Amino acid sequence: MFTNDTPRQGLLGRFVAGLARTRQGLAGQIGRLFGANVPSAEDLEALEEALIAADFGPALAQQLMTPLHQRLSRRDLSNLDQVEAALKRGILDILSGVAPPPSTMDHQTRPQVLLFLGINGSGKTTTIGKLASRLITEGGRVVLAGADTFRAAAIEQLGLWGQRVGADVICHQAGADPSAVxxxxxxxACSRGAxxxxxxxxxxxxxKRNLMEELKKIQRVVSRQMPDAPHERIMVLDATSGLNALVQARHFHEAVGLTGLILTKLDGTAKGGVVVAIADQLKLPITFVGLGEGVDDLQPFVPETFTDALFARS
Ligand SMILES: Nc1nc2c(ncn2[C@@H]2O[C@H](COP(=O)(O)OP(=O)(O)O)[C@@H](O)[C@H]2O)c(=O)[nH]1
Ligand SMILES: [Mg+2]
Structure with a gap:
C-alpha cells in the first residue's frame, strides 16, 4: 500500500503545477537575480526576504542563507546557479529527514486504523476521500467513520465520498457521540475484513480542551477494541494558513502525539515554504500533500520532487 504509483515525471508535473503560486512568489522576488552573473550580498538578502515571504520563517530562511553568505565572503560563489544549487541542497536535507519511505504506513495488522485530526476546513474529509480512492485502487477495502458528528452536512459529505470511491461509511445522526460512531x-471494519x-x-x-478530550476518548475506544490502534494519528493542515499551521500542529502534537502530517491546498498558496518550516520544526513524517480539489490531487510527498518543483523554471 501507499506505493508511489504516479510515474516520476507525472508526479513532478503535478508538483510543478501545484506549487505555481509559491514558485511565482519566490521567482517574483528573485527573478532578477538569476539574470545576473556574480551574486552580491544584497542579492542574497533579497533571496532571504523571498524565502520569508514564502513562509519558510525568518529563522529557517537565515539558517539556509548563512552558508551562502559565508561562501560569498570566501569568494567561493561565482554564479547564481551555485546559489540555487546550495539552497536546494539545504532544503532537501531538511525534507529528507521527514519523508516516510513508501512502506511506512504498510503495517501487517488489518485493519489499519488511521485517525484524521485538524481544525475545521483544513481538508480532512476531502483528504480522507482522496486517500480512500487511492487505497481502493491499490486493492484495499476501506471503511470510513463519520466521527465528525457536529453538522449533518459533514456526515453527508463523507457519505458522498464513500459512494464516489467505493468505501463503506459508518455514521450516526448529527449530534451523536463520536466515540459511539x-x-x-x-x-x-474488523468483521468486513477491511x-x-x-x-x-x-x-x-x-x-480546544473539549476537542482534545474528545480525541483522547476516541483513541481510548479504538484501543480498547484493537490494542495497537489507532496505528496513525495524522494531522491535516491547510497550507494556505502558512506558519499558523505550524502552531496548530504543535498544539495537536502535544495533546495527542501525531504520527504524520498531510498538507493540503498547496495549489492555492504562495506560502509553500511552510512545508519546509514544518518539517524543520516538528520532524514529523509528511505523508501526502494536497495539490487540488480533485480525487487524484492527493500525492505522496517526495522531497526531491517538491524541491525540484519549487525551483522549476517555466
Ligand atoms: N484547492 C484545494 N482545495 C482543497 C484541498 N483539500 C481540500 N480542499 C478544499 O477545502 C475545503 C474544505 O475541505 P474539507 O475536507 O471539507 O475540510 P474539513 O473541515 O477539514 O473536513 C473544501 O472545499 C475542499 O474541496 C486541496 O489540496 N486543494
Ligand atoms: Mg470535514
Whole structure:
C-alpha cells in the first residue's frame, strides 16, 4: 500500500503545477537575480526576504542563507546557479529527514486504523476521500467513520465520498457521540475484513480542551477494541494558513502525539515554504500533500520532487 504509483515525471508535473503560486512568489522576488552573473550580498538578502515571504520563517530562511553568505565572503560563489544549487541542497536535507519511505504506513495488522485530526476546513474529509480512492485502487477495502458528528452536512459529505470511491461509511445522526460512531466503525471494519479504517473527526468544538478530550476518548475506544490502534494519528493542515499551521500542529502534537502530517491546498498558496518550516520544526513524517480539489490531487510527498518543483523554471 501507499506505493508511489504516479510515474516520476507525472508526479513532478503535478508538483510543478501545484506549487505555481509559491514558485511565482519566490521567482517574483528573485527573478532578477538569476539574470545576473556574480551574486552580491544584497542579492542574497533579497533571496532571504523571498524565502520569508514564502513562509519558510525568518529563522529557517537565515539558517539556509548563512552558508551562502559565508561562501560569498570566501569568494567561493561565482554564479547564481551555485546559489540555487546550495539552497536546494539545504532544503532537501531538511525534507529528507521527514519523508516516510513508501512502506511506512504498510503495517501487517488489518485493519489499519488511521485517525484524521485538524481544525475545521483544513481538508480532512476531502483528504480522507482522496486517500480512500487511492487505497481502493491499490486493492484495499476501506471503511470510513463519520466521527465528525457536529453538522449533518459533514456526515453527508463523507457519505458522498464513500459512494464516489467505493468505501463503506459508518455514521450516526448529527449530534451523536463520536466515540459511539468509532466503536461501530471498528466493529464493522474488523468483521468486513477491511484493510483500512479512516476516521474523520470534528475540528470545531467550542474549546480546544473539549476537542482534545474528545480525541483522547476516541483513541481510548479504538484501543480498547484493537490494542495497537489507532496505528496513525495524522494531522491535516491547510497550507494556505502558512506558519499558523505550524502552531496548530504543535498544539495537536502535544495533546495527542501525531504520527504524520498531510498538507493540503498547496495549489492555492504562495506560502509553500511552510512545508519546509514544518518539517524543520516538528520532524514529523509528511505523508501526502494536497495539490487540488480533485480525487487524484492527493500525492505522496517526495522531497526531491517538491524541491525540484519549487525551483522549476517555466
Ligand atoms: N484547492 C484545494 N482545495 C482543497 C484541498 N483539500 C481540500 N480542499 C478544499 O477545502 C475545503 C474544505 O475541505 P474539507 O475536507 O471539507 O475540510 P474539513 O473541515 O477539514 O473536513 C473544501 O472545499 C475542499 O474541496 C486541496 O489540496 N486543494
Ligand atoms: Mg470535514
Amino acid at each position: 468509532v466503536f461501530d466503525a471498528v466493529q464493522a 484493510s483500512h479504517l479512516l476516521i474523520d473527526t470534528a475540528g470545531r468544538l467550542h474549546t
